Amino acid sequence: MSLKLRSSLLLLAFVCVVANASAQTAYKRIVSLNGAITEVLCALGFEKQIVGVDVTSTYPAAMEKVAKVGHNRNISAEPVLALQPDIIIATNNFLTPAVLDQFKSVGIPHVIIEQEFSVAGTKKLITQVAAAMHVPEKGTALCAQLDKQQQALRVTPQHKKVLFIYARGAGTMMVAGTATPMDKMIGLAGASNAATGFADFKPLTAESLVAANPDVILLFDTGLQSMGGIDGLLKVPGMAQTSAGRNKRVIVMDGQLLAGFGPRIITAIKELSQKISG
Incomplete structure (x- = not known):
């Protein structure tokens, strides 16, 4: 391998690392409006960047100290925007069009994810949150952990x-x-x-x-x-x-x-x- 080619490859690798690091640290103030999303964010390493959550976000225990913006069934825009988030992540279950319009009007990035209540749905949620936070590889790793747990799971049908x-x-x-x-x-x-x-x-x-x-x-x-x-x-x-x-x-x-x-x-x-x- 020529010295010039090696230098070019090293430069490319460095640019990729910097870009990835920049993407991971781009969001400093995250508001999560769903307990599952909050758990995913924490599992992906963003616990310290979460500045606001809905009341269903009870895990991990550190979320008890984070500002609460209401129940995800009746979220209003004002308490969310008061936290000055640079990204809002929620599921599509409960947010009203009026609240979404307010988020759009102030130009704050927001990601709305459709939640499916299944193991496959959970993996999809993880993948989408990881993509929104620019850490797809961490999402893949977390899904792999779930795959192993699922393979080891033994559930016997119960006639109850x-x-x-x-x-x-x-x-x-x-x-x-x-x-x-x-x-x-x-x-x-x-x-x-x-x-x-x-x-x-x-x-x-x-x-x-x-x-x-x-x-x-x-x-x-x-x-x-x-x-x-x-x-x-x-x-x-x-x-x-x-x-x-x-x-x-x-x-x-x-x-x-x-x-x-x-x-x-x-x-x-x-x-x-x-x-x-x-």
Whole structure:
């Protein structure tokens, strides 16, 4: 190899390294409006650049100290823009057109990602976030880790009906139907959703609870706390008439782990499967 050619190759390599480093450090103030996206950003090495998150961004623990801009279901532009972000990353589930228009009007780069509630969807989310942050190779590595975890995962089909209840005290209780993250996660864990015939969420009624007759009740840990624990939950009208109520089969999980579909998805599937069969 000639000295001139070697010098040219070294120069090209240097330019690539500098360009990559520049891309990785281009965003100094990131606002994430989705818990799964926040987890991905942290896993990709951007934890310290995150200056604002929505309230579902509870993991890793360092996010507790980051400014909260509201729940991703009702985000308004003002608290986000007040943090002076140089990029905003969110999923397309909840942001209103009006909020998106405000982001556009001030010229702040924003990336809106469609979230799919599956293992493949999580890998796609990782890939898209990594591309937005100009670190595709880190996204590939993170997806490879998920592949290994998925290959080692063993889920046995369980002939049990699981009912997820979103609770914020006895006055606010909703049941997760099809096309919800909880429905997808129950299926991935080898069980079936006791709530069928409707998509999204519906208010819990005694009649629907008895008709569903779940074998297991599933809640977020914070949801069960809001009910005053298992004893409070068992007092819900209709609960005593279900298999889950009679057997006191109630399980809880961390909300973001269960429903986030972030990088910990395989851990979530394994934990839920074990708790259902336990």
